[in-house]
Amino acid sequence: MNTKAYEKMNYALAILGAASDGGRRGCIVNSFHQVSSSFPARFTVTVSKDNETCRAVETAGSFCVTLLAEDCPEGVVDEFGYKSSRVRDKFAAFPSAVDGAGNPYLTEHMVSRISCRVTDKLEIGKYILFVGEATEAEVMGAGSVLTLESFTNRGKSTPANATVYRTVEVNGYRCSVCGYVYEGETPPPADYRCPICGAPAEKFVKIEK
Numbered sequence: 001m002n003t004k005a006y007e008k009m010n011y012a013l014a015i016l017g018a019a020s021d022g023g024r025r026g027c028i029v030n031s032f033h034q035v036s037s038s039f040p041a042r043f044t045v046t047v048s049k050d051n052e053t054c055r056a057v058e059t060a061g062s063f064c065v066t067l068l069a070e071d072c073p074e075g076v077v078d079e080f081g082y083k084s085s086r087v088r089d090k091f092a093a094f095p096s097a098v099d100g101a102g103n104p105y106l107t108e109h110m111v112s113r114i115s116c117r118v119t120d121k122l123e124i125g126k127y128i129l130f131v132g133e134a135t136e137a138e139v140m141g142a143g144s145v146l147t148l149e150s151f152t153n154r155g156k157s158t159p160a161n162a163t164v165y166r167t168v169e170v171n172g173y174r175c176s177v178c179g180y181v182y183e184g185e186t187p188p189p190a191d192y193r194c195p196i197c198g199a200p201a202e203k204f205v206k207i208e209k
Contacts, residue, residue, distance in 0.1 A: 011148040013068045013162070015080050016045055017091070017104045020059035024091045024104040027053045028081035030148050031163035032065050040134040043116055046127050046163045050178055050197045052085035054128055061118050063132060064103040066110040068146040076109055077151070081159025082180070084196050099136050110140045126177075127163060173204035181207070 011030035018025050031046035045065065047054040057063045068076070079090050095107045099115040116132025123129075148158060158179070172183040178197040182188045182204055192201040 012145045013072075013077070013148060013151060013159075014145075015066050015068065015076075015106060015110075016047065016053055016057070017064045017066070018053060018056035018060045018062065019098070019102045019104060020056040023056075023085075024089050024096075025053040025056035025085040026080055026090050026104060027051055027085065028077060028159040028162055029065070030158070032067075035131075042119070043114065043132050043134065044129055045132065046124065046129045048163070048178060048197075049123075049126055049128055056085075057118065057130055058121075058128070060101065060103060062101040062103060062116060062135070063118070063130065064099045064101075064105045064113060064115045064136075066105045066113045066140070069109050069111045069141055070144045070146045070150060072109040072146050074154075074156075076106070077156075077159060081162070082196065084198075086198070101135070107140070111143060111145050112140055113138050172207055174207050175199050176203050176205055 012032065013028060013030050014032050015026050016029045029045055029047065032043060034041055034043050036042040047057065076094065079093055083090060091104045096104050097107050098104050101115065103115060105113055114134055115136035117135050118130050119133050120131040121128055171185055172181045173187050174181050175194045175197065177199040178194060180194050180196040188201045188204055190201055
């Protein structure tokens with residue numbers, strides 16, 4: 001099987017946000033898709049069970065997705081793609097607002113926003129696929145959305161929280177739990193913990209070229 005065939009597909013990069021237990025959670029996803037043209041429309045999004053945002057969506061029973069603009073600063077992608085909501089409020093670093101259900105979203109460098117009420121979910125291995133019914137939608141900016149292809153063309157690996165990975169040439173070790181990349185010729189030290197999911201050093205495997 002030639003998995004290079006998968007790379008012919010492209011994906012929009014988005015921020016998935018949800019509020020639970022008085023906190024705001026959010027992460028980069030590339031698994032948000034419209035699956036019906038009914039009214040209201042239905043969407044799906046897939047998130048790792050190890051992700052704090054996944055737990056927030058389950059608790060809230062709703063979520064908000066904003067599509068990143070093609071010229072979105074790398075600081076936004078770095079914050080939501082490579083940092084953990086367990087230890088920080090990612091939304092605090094940028095202008096933000098909340099939707100009608102109280103879910104957070106960024107107000108700058110986004111092209112559109114879609115808020116959904118969760119109507120169903122499906123466990124897929126270490127992921128959960130949420131089915132959502134649109135409750136709010138707005139256009140937030142002109143221009144195109146940032147796609148996985150255009151992001152990797154910047155010379156960047158796929159953000160660690162994203163469901164579908166696409167790598168660039170890099171020396172390092174990948175977390176087998178969430179996909180975070182520890183760059184370098186030598187493996188992470190024995191006491192190292194993944195900054196995304198908290199996995200120990202032995203869960204990191206050498207990236208094969």
